[in-house]
Amino acid sequence: MAEHLETSKPLLEVKNLKKFFPIKRGFLSKTIGHVKAVDGVSFFVREGETLGLVGESGSGKTTTGRMIVRAHDPSAGSIIFRDRDMGEVDIATLEKSQLKRLRRNIQMIFQDPYSSLNPRMTLLDIVGEPLLVNRIASGKQLTHRVAELLEVVGLRPQYMNRYPHAFSGGQRQRIGIARALAMNPQLIVCDEPVSALDVSVQAQILNLLQDLQRQFRLTYLFVAHDLSVVEHISDRVAVMYVGKIAESATTSKLFTTPKHPYTEALLSAVPKPDPRIRTEPMILSGEVADPANPPSGCYFHPRCRYKIDKCVSEAPVLREIEPDHFVSCHRAEELKLTGAFGPVGVQAPKHSDSQERVEMEKGSV
Amino acid sequence: MSSQLASSHDRITTPIENQWVSLLKRLLRHRIAMVSLAILLVMFGASLLAPQIAPFPRDRIAIDAIRLAPMEREPDGQLHLLGTDHLGRDYFTRLLYAARVSMLVAILVSVISTLIGIVLGLLAGYFGGWVDIAISRTLEFVSTFPGLTILLIVASILLRNENFIVFPRFMDRFVAALFAISEREAKQVTLIILTLSLLGWTGTARLMRGLTLSVREQPYIEAARALGVSNITIMLRHILPNAAPPMIVDFTLGINGALVGEAGLSFLGFGIQDPTPTWGNTLAFAKDYMLVSPWMPLVAGFPILIVSLAINYLGDGLRDAIDPRSKV
Numbered sequence: 287m288a289e290h291l292e293t294s295k296p297l298l299e300v301k302n303l304k305k306f307f308p309i310k311r312g313f314l315s316k317t318i319g320h321v322k323a324v325d326g327v328s329f330f331v332r333e334g335e336t337l338g339l340v341g342e343s344g345s346g347k348t349t350t351g352r353m354i355v356r357a358h359d360p361s362a363g364s365i366i367f368r369d370r371d372m373g374e375v376d377i378a379t380l381e382k383s384q385l386k387r388l389r390r391n392i393q394m395i396f397q398d399p400y401s402s403l404n405p406r407m408t409l410l411d412i413v414g415e416p417l418l419v420n421r422i423a424s425g426k427q428l429t430h431r432v433a434e435l436l437e438v439v440g441l442r443p444q445y446m447n448r449y450p451h452a453f454s455g456g457q458r459q460r461i462g463i464a465r466a467l468a469m470n471p472q473l474i475v476c477d478e479p480v481s482a483l484d485v486s487v488q489a490q491i492l493n494l495l496q497d498l499q500r501q502f503r504l505t506y507l508f509v510a511h512d513l514s515v516v517e518h519i520s521d522r523v524a525v526m527y528v529g530k531i532a533e534s535a536t537t538s539k540l541f542t543t544p545k546h547p548y549t550e551a552l553l554s555a556v557p558k559p560d561p562r563i564r565t566e567p568m569i570l571s572g573e574v575a576d577p578a579n580p581p582s583g584c585y586f587h588p589r590c591r592y593k594i595d596k597c598v599s600e601a602p603v604l605r606e607i608e609p610d611h612f613v614s615c616h617r618a619e620e621l622k623l624t625g626a627f628g629p630v631g632v633q634a635p636k637h638s639d640s641q642e643r644v645e646m647e648k649g650s651v
Numbered sequence: 652m653s654s655q656l657a658s659s660h661d662r663i664t665t666p667i668e669n670q671w672v673s674l675l676k677r678l679l680r681h682r683i684a685m686v687s688l689a690i691l692l693v694m695f696g697a698s699l700l701a702p703q704i705a706p707f708p709r710d711r712i713a714i715d716a717i718r719l720a721p722m723e724r725e726p727d728g729q730l731h732l733l734g735t736d737h738l739g740r741d742y743f744t745r746l747l748y749a750a751r752v753s754m755l756v757a758i759l760v761s762v763i764s765t766l767i768g769i770v771l772g773l774l775a776g777y778f779g780g781w782v783d784i785a786i787s788r789t790l791e792f793v794s795t796f797p798g799l800t801i802l803l804i805v806a807s808i809l810l811r812n813e814n815f816i817v818f819p820r821f822m823d824r825f826v827a828a829l830f831a832i833s834e835r836e837a838k839q840v841t842l843i844i845l846t847l848s849l850l851g852w853t854g855t856a857r858l859m860r861g862l863t864l865s866v867r868e869q870p871y872i873e874a875a876r877a878l879g880v881s882n883i884t885i886m887l888r889h890i891l892p893n894a895a896p897p898m899i900v901d902f903t904l905g906i907n908g909a910l911v912g913e914a915g916l917s918f919l920g921f922g923i924q925d926p927t928p929t930w931g932n933t934l935a936f937a938k939d940y941m942l943v944s945p946w947m948p949l950v951a952g953f954p955i956l957i958v959s960l961a962i963n964y965l966g967d968g969l970r971d972a973i974d975p976r977s978k979v
Contacts, residue, residue: 389878394874394877397870401871402870402874403874404871404892404893406895415875
């Protein structure tokens with residue numbers, strides 16, 4: 287699968303995407319500043335693959351996902367989508383009248399399966415709604431298609447006259463997935479689709495998503511904060527920090543040889559399924575930078591243990607240091623960072639003094 | 652996949668477990684609400700059948716039998732169940748006819764003002780911005796009107812000059828038929844209905860705006876938007892049903908407000924005019940004789956009391972039935 291992915295052209299290409307929310311104060315609602323929720327994000331998603339978009343809360347990953355379905359209007363940048371019907375379009379500047387056509391081919395799965403389904407609509411109404419508003423099907427045909435969709439996501443079609451409250455969280459998320467599949471979309475933006483579910487149910491939903499991807503050649507943009515989930519489902523991963531992409535690479539590369547200190551810190555927090563491996567998670571000092579008032583240079587520098595003077599004065603750009611491995615760090619080449627899954631059974635080195643560790647790593651280069 | 656479906660298609664008939672049905676079931680178990688509903692239905696049914704039930708013609712005057720007490724007889728032996736008024740008209744008959752006018756006025760006023768309130772509240776809450784500002788300021792402006800004064804002015808200018816009131820002919824005919832009154836009386840009734848409605852929508856609009864504001868932020872609304880559902884469909888299919896339960900309660904209590912409002916107006920002599928009977932104007936005449944015939948205001952005021960109480964209890968029952976946390 288990886289081979290053909292390398293060659294296929296990106297289905298979705300996001301370039302320098304920005305979203306600034308104005309901060310308004312006072313009697314006349316004067317704008318006194320902007321929250322730079324998304325500040326120059328670039329990535330691409332190839333047809334048939336899953337791109338995991340990870341980051342802490344407030345990193346702008348959800349906002350990015352919402353701009354792609356145009357739930358938010360971007361402040362700047364472009365979102366090039368190769369639409370099946372309309373050809374290459376820039377979602378960022380698409381007219382309202384064309385958005386409806388676009389939404390046939392880009393759908394969304396939402397985080398909360400409880401509140402993202404209208405409690406006063408039956409499954410038939412919920413799953414059939416996209417078909418109805420796009421005038422694809424109605425009447426018996428609609429019932430038929432909804433039954434088909436429910437079966438595809440593993441629900442019994444007999445339930446279609448029931449209301450969402452009669453279903454469990456996992457079943458509800460299946461309903462949400464059926465709704466997203468209704469239009470037979472090219473791209474599905476999954477906004478933390480499993481983070482509200484029990485771990486056992488998470489796995490079922492993730493497997494369902496993977497099965498559906500194979501069955502319908504779907505492309506996913508998978509927004510999440512849970513790294514083990516992302517690792518399981520993604521072909522490639524992009525890490526966001528305060529509105530920017532810190533690093534993006536194929537999943538295996540990112541998890542074994544991270545090139546950005548923030549990625550390293552994130553990975554160190556992933557619990558390892560082997561009690562013999564004892565590592566100390568790197569506790570980052572300080573707070574996540576305020577997107578309304580970001581620090582100078584690299585946004586991560588106040589918390590970075592490897593920072594040099596250049597990091598304070600100059601913002602790094604996202605650059606490709608290896609094929610398909612993009613990093614935005616001045617020291618990406620020289621640092622040797624620890625991945626998530628070190629050699630099993632080998633005790634990872636313990637270091638309390640971060641300074642000492644950098645020395646050691648410098649020495650080993 | 653589709654062959655599988657052909658067989659399963661016939662099975663797609665599980666009983667519909669509708670939320671409205673379960674709401675109705677809960678309401679049916681609410682005893683006071685059911686008693687109230689029964690009273691209201693009996694009263695309303697009786698009022699519609701007034702010409703058949705009433706023992707006397709509506710405006711028949713018994714000259715030698717004025718201000719009879721309940722169960723008293725005319726000299727020629729005719730029984731007056733609830734007595735007669737100051738002109739010798741049978742109270743039972745008058746109140747039956749009045750029920751039709753008073754209750755229908757109340758229902759129509761509540762229907763119209765609820766409709767206005769829902770539309771404006773929905774628009775203001777959903778679109779926000781200048782739409783909200785325009786509607787909310789209008790709403791505040793209207794709700795600062797001293798309602799009674801406006802009603803009195805409208806009534807005193809227009810009610811005495813019905814011929815100047817120009818409603819389309821079909822409207823007069825329709826109202827006359829609905830209320831079983833003459834077209835001249837229909838003009839007055841229409842005017843009262845419109846005035847009460849145009850003053851009464853503000854509370855409903857405010858409630859609907861608030862409900863819309865909260866429902867609008869629900870993720871399923873965002874989901875609908877992302878699916879490409881149009882604004883009007885989102886408002887009608889997604890927001891309105893979710894705001895419906897409190898609106899039903901509001902509508903019910905609105906009937907009560909309109910009932911008492913109309914009665915108050917008629918009581919002051921500025922509502923629907925004699926000889927068209929309403930509960931309000933019947934009570935108004937009765938009060939002049941309360942010192943000599945104390946039963947008169949009691950008889951005339953009784954229906955207002957009963958219906959008003961019944962509507963309030965029904966509204967309470969609806970509120971309980973709608974609230975999923977209260978297991979009635």
